[in-house]
């Protein structure tokens with residue numbers, strides 16, 4: 065008995081000492097479990113294009129996951145001027161505005177130096193009124209006035225009664241949530257998942273940096289916006305562009321959607337065309353829109369008190385002219401007739417507050433205005449007198465401006481000084497009319513769609529004012545339809 069116990073104890077001691085010598089068996093490597101969610105359609109970016117795609121896909125019975133890296137939806141769309149170009153005879157004709165689909169197409173192509181893709185331009189222009197009606201059916205309420213804004217070339221810009229892009233985003237977000245779209249804020253898409261040559265999902269990171277996988281049964285829509293806020297990307301495509309120049313964009317406009325698409329073989333187009341606006345505030349990010357964005361009733365005045373461009377011109381031409389002016393600065397000058405009746409600008413900014421803040425000046429005479437804004441009185445007054453006299457006499461404008469309105473009714477106002485600021489990236493991933501992303505061989509990448517500022521090739525070198533919203537809503541709507549239909 066004793067010897068049995070001794071033998072057992074010896075065996076135990078032996079086993080223990082072996083374990084000490086050899087060490088414990090290594091821990092088994094357990095793969096971290098990545099939470100995975102599935103839907104028919106996964107959309108990257110909840111700005112205008114992404115929300116339109118989400119509603120459109122959900123309307124076709126698709127389940128939708130909408131990823132947004134920021135804590136709120138809206139992107140650049142919600143801070144835009146809120147103008148959407150559309151040939152819409154029922155709204156334009158009562159105001160005596162003549163317009164046509166062919167004129168809009170011609171202006172988009174010409175305004176982009178004939179480098180936009182004609183078939184995409186036609187799709188955008190023809191889809192504009194239906195897209196606007198679609199959102200009106202969701203409850204979008206439009207201001208009855210039709211606008212001619214900076215760089216728009218024509219009076220066809222419609223805007224909601226709410227300021228900036230708020231009205232569009234509000235109705236689309238509500239419609240998306242009502243239709244059961246699974247909106248995931250603070251969720252940043254990082255890469256596309258490809259299986260057997262097809263894009264089948266998205267790898268993303270959540271608020272705490274944790275990985276999350278989103279699988280798409282039918283398609284992934286890239287609606288992640290432009291890249292104006294990403295200086296390295298900007299410099300890569302436009303090396304001469306000043307890296308320090310500010311933008312009007314929201315901080316999330318960093319272009320990683322374009323890089324994700326490049327990683328799966330997409331083509332990009334027009335990356336070197338970055339649009340500026342003459343409405344930056346010196347040394348500050350964001351818009352410095354003053355009193356009005358309408359160009360027929362105002363003039364742009366440089367620090368010498370002179371006009372230097374047709375104010376209705378293309379945005380790229382206004383920018384090229386502005387950078388040649390002293391200190392690259394200008395003021396936008398108008399009169400009582402160009403002051404909004406409620407003294408609130410399209411961004412909801414109260415003009416009286418802007419006057420108090422020294423951003424807008426308003427006085428009864430042109431002489432006083434010149435002194436206030438610090439331009440030579442004689443030159444400025446002579447310039448304004450010539451402008452008004454030419455209109456009264458029916459003499460052509462010195463810069464060829466049409467639709468001029470005299471600036472003779474006090475009080476007069478000036479907003480500024482303003483400087484060039486970056487606004488819109490025309491380039492991005494190449495798509496076809498169904499918003500399928502095109503690869504380097506010219507073929508659609510199965511399962512991948514794109515819409516909005518992340519795409520390129522639509523506007524050519526220069527986008528007309530108010531066509532960005534047309535682009536994002538028309539192609540966003542198509543992208544939702546295409547992805548839901550698995551086209």
Ligand code: ADP
Pocket residue numbers: 108109110111112113114131132133134137138139140141142251252253254287288289290316317318319320321515516517518536
């Ligand atoms: P568009 O006008 O083309 O709709 P917006 O700028 O309005 O462009 O919207 C794009 C949206 O995409 C923004 O809200 C932006 O924060 C979001 N976004 C950009 N990159 C990502 C990403 N990697 N993951 C998720 N959302 C993104």
